[in-house]
Amino acid sequence: MISKIAEEVLIKGTAYENLRNLTKKVGARLTASPGYYKAEAWGQQALQEAGADKVYLQECTVPHWVRGGKDEARYYAGKDTKGQSLDVLALGNSQGTGPKGISAPVILVNSFEELENRKDEVKGKIVFYNYKFNPRFVLTFQSYSDAVRYRGQGAARASRYGAVAVLVRSMTHATDNNPHTGGMNYNDSFPKIPALAVGIQDADKLATSITSSKTVKLFLKSNAKMLADTIAHNVIGELTGTEFPEQVITVGGHLDSWDPAEGAHDDGAGCVHSIEVLRALKAIGYRPKRTIRVVLFANEENGLKGGTKYAEEAKSKNEQHIFALESDAGGFTPRSFGFTMSKERIEKVRTWLPLFAPYLVWQFNDGGGGADIGPLNRTFGTPVAGLQPDSQRYFDIHHARSDVFEAVNKRELELGALNMAALIYLVDKYGL
Amino acid sequence: MISKIAEEVLIKGTAYENLRNLTKKVGARLTASPGYYKAEAWGQQALQEAGADKVYLQECTVPHWVRGGKDEARYYAGKDTKGQSLDVLALGNSQGTGPKGISAPVILVNSFEELENRKDEVKGKIVFYNYKFNPRFVLTFQSYSDAVRYRGQGAARASRYGAVAVLVRSMTHATDNNPHTGGMNYNDSFPKIPALAVGIQDADKLATSITSSKTVKLFLKSNAKMLADTIAHNVIGELTGTEFPEQVITVGGHLDSWDPAEGAHDDGAGCVHSIEVLRALKAIGYRPKRTIRVVLFANEENGLKGGTKYAEEAKSKNEQHIFALESDAGGFTPRSFGFTMSKERIEKVRTWLPLFAPYLVWQFNDGGGGADIGPLNRTFGTPVAGLQPDSQRYFDIHHARSDVFEAVNKRELELGALNMAALIYLVDKYGL
Numbered sequence: 001m002i003s004k005i006a007e008e009v010l011i012k013g014t015a016y017e018n019l020r021n022l023t024k025k026v027g028a029r030l031t032a033s034p035g036y037y038k039a040e041a042w043g044q045q046a047l048q049e050a051g052a053d054k055v056y057l058q059e060c061t062v063p064h065w066v067r068g069g070k071d072e073a074r075y076y077a078g079k080d081t082k083g084q085s086l087d088v089l090a091l092g093n094s095q096g097t098g099p100k101g102i103s104a105p106v107i108l109v110n111s112f113e114e115l116e117n118r119k120d121e122v123k124g125k126i127v128f129y130n131y132k133f134n135p136r137f138v139l140t141f142q143s144y145s146d147a148v149r150y151r152g153q154g155a156a157r158a159s160r161y162g163a164v165a166v167l168v169r170s171m172t173h174a175t176d177n178n179p180h181t182g183g184m185n186y187n188d189s190f191p192k193i194p195a196l197a198v199g200i201q202d203a204d205k206l207a208t209s210i211t212s213s214k215t216v217k218l219f220l221k222s223n224a225k226m227l228a229d230t231i232a233h234n235v236i237g238e239l240t241g242t243e244f245p246e247q248v249i250t251v252g253g254h255l256d257s258w259d260p261a262e263g264a265h266d267d268g269a270g271c272v273h274s275i276e277v278l279r280a281l282k283a284i285g286y287r288p289k290r291t292i293r294v295v296l297f298a299n300e301e302n303g304l305k306g307g308t309k310y311a312e313e314a315k316s317k318n319e320q321h322i323f324a325l326e327s328d329a330g331g332f333t334p335r336s337f338g339f340t341m342s343k344e345r346i347e348k349v350r351t352w353l354p355l356f357a358p359y360l361v362w363q364f365n366d367g368g369g370g371a372d373i374g375p376l377n378r379t380f381g382t383p384v385a386g387l388q389p390d391s392q393r394y395f396d397i398h399h400a401r402s403d404v405f406e407a408v409n410k411r412e413l414e415l416g417a418l419n420m421a422a423l424i425y426l427v428d429k430y431g432l
Numbered sequence: 433m434i435s436k437i438a439e440e441v442l443i444k445g446t447a448y449e450n451l452r453n454l455t456k457k458v459g460a461r462l463t464a465s466p467g468y469y470k471a472e473a474w475g476q477q478a479l480q481e482a483g484a485d486k487v488y489l490q491e492c493t494v495p496h497w498v499r500g501g502k503d504e505a506r507y508y509a510g511k512d513t514k515g516q517s518l519d520v521l522a523l524g525n526s527q528g529t530g531p532k533g534i535s536a537p538v539i540l541v542n543s544f545e546e547l548e549n550r551k552d553e554v555k556g557k558i559v560f561y562n563y564k565f566n567p568r569f570v571l572t573f574q575s576y577s578d579a580v581r582y583r584g585q586g587a588a589r590a591s592r593y594g595a596v597a598v599l600v601r602s603m604t605h606a607t608d609n610n611p612h613t614g615g616m617n618y619n620d621s622f623p624k625i626p627a628l629a630v631g632i633q634d635a636d637k638l639a640t641s642i643t644s645s646k647t648v649k650l651f652l653k654s655n656a657k658m659l660a661d662t663i664a665h666n667v668i669g670e671l672t673g674t675e676f677p678e679q680v681i682t683v684g685g686h687l688d689s690w691d692p693a694e695g696a697h698d699d700g701a702g703c704v705h706s707i708e709v710l711r712a713l714k715a716i717g718y719r720p721k722r723t724i725r726v727v728l729f730a731n732e733e734n735g736l737k738g739g740t741k742y743a744e745e746a747k748s749k750n751e752q753h754i755f756a757l758e759s760d761a762g763g764f765t766p767r768s769f770g771f772t773m774s775k776e777r778i779e780k781v782r783t784w785l786p787l788f789a790p791y792l793v794w795q796f797n798d799g800g801g802g803a804d805i806g807p808l809n810r811t812f813g814t815p816v817a818g819l820q821p822d823s824q825r826y827f828d829i830h831h832a833r834s835d836v837f838e839a840v841n842k843r844e845l846e847l848g849a850l851n852m853a854a855l856i857y858l859v860d861k862y863g864l
Contacts, residue, residue, distance in 0.1 A: 138792060335794075396841070
């Protein structure tokens with residue numbers, strides 16, 4: 001059966017062409033942007049074409065953040081009056097500077113520890129977090145977990161000490177200069193100061209300048225703002241179970257993406273992976289015992305309202321969720337799945353591992369899932385899993401302009417879908 | 433010790449910058465071309481900078497094939513007199529058409545079986561081998577082994593039946609139209625007819641045209657020719673063993689590359705991997721018991737004279753070769769090593785596998801090595817191994833214009849070097 005799935009995906013797969021359509025015809029699709037609503041229409045059509053028995057939308061209230069125009073930054077070292085421009089992107093959910101921008105002296109800190117030690121110097125300044133993406137971690141998600149707090153909490157922590165804005169070094173192993181945006185959070189007790197990401201070449205340039213000249217001023221301009229909440233939708237397609245239709249197996253990725261690129265790996269790949277699971281099972285004539293539900297989640301990037309709503313509605317309808325699988329780590333060659341569930345279940349699942357080895361999934365790890373299916377796991381204790389592709393290139397393009405269709409390899413993408421379909425098939429067939 | 437190696441390679445690694453120099457300052461380096469001799473100089477310098485105790489050249493006699501100018505192809509379907517051009521590349525070691533080119537009717541065959549069945553139709557025609565790269569194989573090297581006979585033997589087998597030239601569909605999963613060149617062989621009993629590779633989009637176009645119009649003529653022009661044999665060198669650098677200097681551990685890749693590109697993955701990656709093994713061991717202060725010898729082999733692509741010479745000289749000097757490792761499958765994230773050696777030795781080596789798991793090598797496979805170290809294995813029975821990186825993208829760029837530095841990811845490249853250094857360290861320390 002799994003070799004049938006493999007042949008179907010590798011020979012007649014549609015994931016790559018689906019991704020081309022999503023990235024090239026829809027493109028960027030930040031929650032509540034026009035692109036997002038186009039993506040909802042794309043998702044419905046793609047699920048219908050894949051052969052879903054039922055396609056529908058699930059409404060949810062979402063934040064509506066807009067970039068509002070081009071972000072700008074320049075620094076002035078010593079007596080330089082012309083300034084050197086920096087490639088920057090306002091962080092998601094951040095407040096803009098207003099149309100005139102902000103000029104202030106800059107203070108470089110390499111860590112929160114340094115911020116605390118120098119908190120008396122921060123007032124009236126722009127804090128530049130120059131914390132570097134750690135190359136020691138072999139798995140790049142560890143480098144990301146390690147560094148992302150500067151993006152998430154940097155503004156709030158600097159604002160506490162009177163900073164007027166923050167600039168955050170991008171979280172990437174890439175050698176290019178693209179800034180990497182991403183979500184951030186304010187602390188309501190302190191002013192909501194502007195927060196921007198800067199490309200790593202420019203971060204190094206700025207750091208060098210600060211070392212050699214004691215007086216470096218920074219000019220930042222961002223037009224970002226948070227508008228009133230609005231409505232968006234999870235896009236859902238199902239193969240209805242033949243024996244236990246009330247038992248739901250969820251497989252999904254998130255439909256929204258950051259605005260500067262096409263969201264090809266993050267998370268167009270997860271969307272087309274999930275659609276391909278449904279398509280391939282249907283195409284080979286498999287009739288699932290349980291209901292297999294593909295969910296393209298809204299608003300993972302800056303609010304998680306889609307995943308939250310999905311779990312809430314499941315609870316209010318008293319649905320039975322036996323398993324959920326997410327793909328939100330890119331369309332690279334798969335290496336493993338990570339599972340968050342009881343030890344007994346993991347042991348059962350591990351007996352299936354040899355079936356995956358020929359398709360390049362060689363490990364089933366403890367721990368894993370996905371942001372969007374987290375609420376389901378927390379609400380019901382539903383066993384969850386996440387696809388774990390090779391992670392070396394993910395943070396090269398993550399949340400940056402370079403996350404485009406051309407960065408995705410057809411075969412690597414297909415191998416992800418193939419392994420996901422195999423796992424969903426086994427869970428449907430043998431339970432958990 | 434291995435984590436020390438890992439830190440060294442991931443934090444202070446020079447493989448990526450070495451590869452940038454090789455690909456961007458030297459570039460294409462087909463055996464006996466000016467680029468090849470520049471690459472010899474590059475290799476010596478890189479090995480010196482890496483800290484080799486001794487750097488030297490090993491002379492060998494090599495074939496001298498030249499492309500001689502731009503290859504051309506057009507087809508004329510039915511009454512079309514203008515013709516449609518095709519993107520082609522003469523195959524390595526092939527004879528050209530002469531300055532006027534060759535025009536002849538084309539016959540499409542999908543396999544050698546079809547060629548045999550239709551052998552009476554072949555005389556005076558150009559045979560177009562349209563055998564497709566098989567997507568069913570998960571490991572792309574299997575697709576390559578399956579398809580490469582059409583490139584290697586296609587001309588000889590068609591010439592036997594009176595064909596005047598052959599055109600061969602490129603061996604690739606890429607979706608682009610770049611033709612993929614590569615070595616081919618004639619059979620001395622039959623005329624040496626021209627042989628060219630065609631990009632897959634153009635192959636499909638031509639096939640469609642042949643299906644819809646019974647009279648399709650093909651014009652081919654290639655200026656390729658084989659000149660007299662000449663001299664080139666293997667470039668060698670050593671760390672001399674402190675306890676058993678007479679025991680040699682070889683680690684290498686091949687320095688030559690096809691002419692249309694930069695040979696970044698094939699096999700610039702293998703060269704800089706091998707140099708990095710030496711550099712990292714030296715940098716962390718490891719003094720090997722045995723002699724670790726990095727060899728950048730000449731002429732792997734169209735003659736294997738470098739590898740052959742290396743084994744011959746080892747034999748004539750009565751050297752003791754205890755192990756050889758090659759990297760010639762690209763600079764992608766490593767997944768495994770493949771070993772050709774006794775069962776007992778493989779079992780011993782397998783006890784080391786847990787040491788590699790954190791660095792993403794999760795399997796030690798039976799069978800493997802490399803073309804250049806094959807002669808060593810056949811001469812002495814030396815245990816050999818090959819690095820096995822993720823293979824999904826390799827044949828997208830293999831022998832095509834797209835095999836450039838930009839197709840290599842820094843981290844993926846470094847992880848290959850790191851695992852190779854770990855293996856060489858263990859073999860040196862504990863023997864085989």
